[in-house]
Amino acid sequence: MKRILLTTCAALALATAPAVAQQKTVKIGFVSTFSGPVAAIGNDMRNSFELALDHLGRKLGGLPVEVIYEDDQIKPEVGVQKVQKLIESDKVDFIVGIIWSNVLLASLKPIIDSKTFTIVTNAGASQLAGEMCSPYVFSTAWNNDQTPQAIGLYMNQKNVKTAFLIGPNYAAGKDMLEGVEATFKGKIVGRELTVWPTQLDFSAELSKARNAKPDAVFAFYPGGAGIQFITQYAQSGLKSTIPLYTAFTVDSLSLPRLKDLAVGIPGAQQWVRDLPNEANKRYVNDFRAKYKTDPSFYGSQTYDAAPLLDSVVKAVKGDLTKKDEMRRAAEKADFKSVRGNFKFGPNHIPIQNFYLQEAVKDGEEFRLKTVATIVENDQDKHWQKCKMPK
Amino acid sequence: MLYLIEQCLNGMQLGMLLFLLAAGLTLIFGIMDLVNLAHGSLYMLGAYFAATFVELTDSFLAGIGLGLGATLVAGIVLEMIAIRPLYGRDHLDHVLGTFGLLIFFNEFVRLIWGPAGLTISLPSQMLTAVQVLPGVYYPLYRLVIILTTLVVALLLYILVMRTRIGMLIRAGASNREMVGALGVNIKLLYTLVFGLGAALAGFAGMIQAPLAFVQIGMGENILILAFVVIIIGGIGSIRGAFVAAIIVGLIDTMGRVFLPDLVRHFLSYSAGSSAGPALSSMLIYTLMALVLIFRPEGLFPASSK
């Protein structure tokens, strides 16, 4: 009898679960990763988004905001379920976030089918820039291969003749390695893909790299995996013999842990904490004041999503059913981005500069610093494949 | 050739890690006839304990020592509260009950330590490679893992083969009822064996942690590999677990090293890069299936000795 009671209770709880629809609020579903070795990324994105909402007075286009945070656990099948729940059960107006290319690719169908207005703030799967572009999906990040392409150019400048490439075996990992191959003029002497996200021990692959005797190694390992890779790279004695070039591996989240190990490892990025513009100074200073640490590029991209949405909601005066007007408003990119100039390409991917960054020791603290501009106003190479409806 | 030696060392290191897990698992399985899916949780707990104590004491060795003690206690408490009622039940009940424990421990760790995971930093003198043979450089810490585990394996061998407790353990693995009939305190023996297994698993977790990452669910994939090891080696046999662990470690590493290149000869470059690691993971399971088909009791069955 007690069991039956419990079951009834459970059924009741399920029936009352959907929240009562509230009038006149902007509902945002925020999908990111809050568990596992990359949880720091999700937290940084959440913190930046919250800070941006604070800066906007917790309102978008004059309407109060409600944000529902969901954890995708780095798994595409979990991510797509969370996205479906946000769309069908919570009935959100916007989806923001998404770190991983494979989570994005899995979630795109429900997003596009339901015409849910979405701002992707990290995942840069090439398909999004190309054949799977959608009128209601925008990115405040980049396309995966742009950053490694910049690194490939830099490796040419440094006169690197042979390179060994290594990255995780998922959508972004493959895009990254192809990015380097697209611009690097030397010879690729090895190319390894490791199991993602479970494999964090790279012993066999590092031995392979040593044996291939390349001029340089290129690696892409986001989040905690980057810490493990660089630690093991140093530990195997490779750091002193073969220079390491990276994309999305050394960032301000991993730097406090890597410390000296990260110094002298170049990486490319579209945003660095010391970019000289007013919006960025406010962002970095307030972030440091509130969270006692530096924001990362993940955060900067997510910060940008809030003022972008603000401009969109303003343009339709809070009527979030006018999807086409919202789209036109978003395409104008009428907001102050923390990376200075910001404009969208025809496929809703930003056209932007890429900088060379390096870790330096600043007193007791380690910081990332802009060293040079590698490319200006870079546009991804997939935009012609995008057949965006007018 | 030198390259091959380096990769063999990598295989050995993985094998040693697997042995630490498999030794406890095979003892618990062989003596108590218990399928323990929560063994990987003890691996995880060991890593979390060690990470916490290293942080607190600021010393790598002290952290490992305290972590080991904590895992031992955790194992004994776990056995007394949750494992005891499962003895004598059928394997399906074990699978389900310890699956529940596995879920519980994942959430418990999340509650105590948070979802983000921890890292253990190595002492800076460990961050180098040493020359083991002319021309062969190998990371010092990995070498330390191999040597330490060999010492542990030796101690375990002495414990099982040369002491009174070991005699009971061996007797328990081949004939459980008889040991009970001889008036041995079976309850205590079971608790001790479980605690020993827990400490070994925890030790594996903490020495691997500086290379990998201390995170929720870290024990799940490696647990399945450890099961493969004890099935190949023969349930209840420490010697079998040792040999099988090295075989599995070497096969996995060699597969990862050579299969991608091999597959690339037949398929495109990118297809080879994906299919290679997948095929090498498959190799181990193929091996287990073959062993089971031709030698259903494993390579070194404990009971037939």
Add this chain to the structure above:
Amino acid sequence: MKVWLTPRNAFVVALLAVLALLPVYSALTGNTFMVTLFTRIIILAIAAVSLNLIMGFGGMVSFGHAAYLGIGGYVVGILAKEGIDTGFIQWPAALVLSGLFALGVGALSLRTRGVYFIMITLAFAQMVYYIANGLDRYGGDDGLTIQRRSDFGGLINLSNRTVYYYLCLALLLATVYFVWRMVKSRFGLVIQGSRSNDRRMRAIGFSTFRYKLTCFVIAGVLCGLSGVLLANHTNFISPALMHWTRSGDLIVMAVLGGMGTVFGPVIGAVALLVLEETLPHLIGFVSYVLIGKEVVAAKEYWQLILGPMLLLIVIYARGGIEGLIAGSRRG
């Protein structure tokens, strides 16, 4: 004469009534997610029923049953990707392949018993898992989005949420009925006989190996069907569908509901997946009652309760939920 109005039967009828009326409730409240959620539950219930056929009645504990979910799903996904949308090809191909795989696995695995059987079925499932991981063209590790659901011409439109829900429900009922008839038949009696004493059954003159193998293949095909439905439901497949923890989930469903009867796993699947959705709310509710406010943080830790619950069910309630309702203890 059997008494039909038992608490257990009343419960089963009530559960079926709830399942049958769910889309109506969802249409009234506008919460379409309920239908999405329950479609998933019903599909996994089919898999649990098929597992229970071999595990509960045949005593063959398969720790690799999720492999058939994957095979069914991947056949649909791969054919769809190659431009073959028609369900008239996709579905039979998926079922045949699941059956063939079960035939191979069964022929080799049924030579072992006990924990060795558990491990060898796991080994084969892991092999399929890694094959799927290596299929670069079909997304590898990342999985594959299915752009269009199976097309049955004008016969039935699977893209309609409600139609699809009722199709899955009908297939679940058909599966339960089929398994029930099978268990009651001579074939089923041989299977159950060989679970309790294989040697005696062989002594009587039954080739139990062949009976068991047939049973294993049927379970594989039924679970393959569940995979086909799941792929069409989520429009997405990935190797994660076959991860060993998924096989563990299926075992949990079967045991939780009660292995002794055909309908038990359905109860188990509903209970487990509904618990997954509601335990967080229940915890919030309990904390509201106890201390007057909802502790949001506590809601995240619902598995902290689920885990020990499984252990307690194993120790104290061996007939599962089904057994508890029926009031009898099965062992």
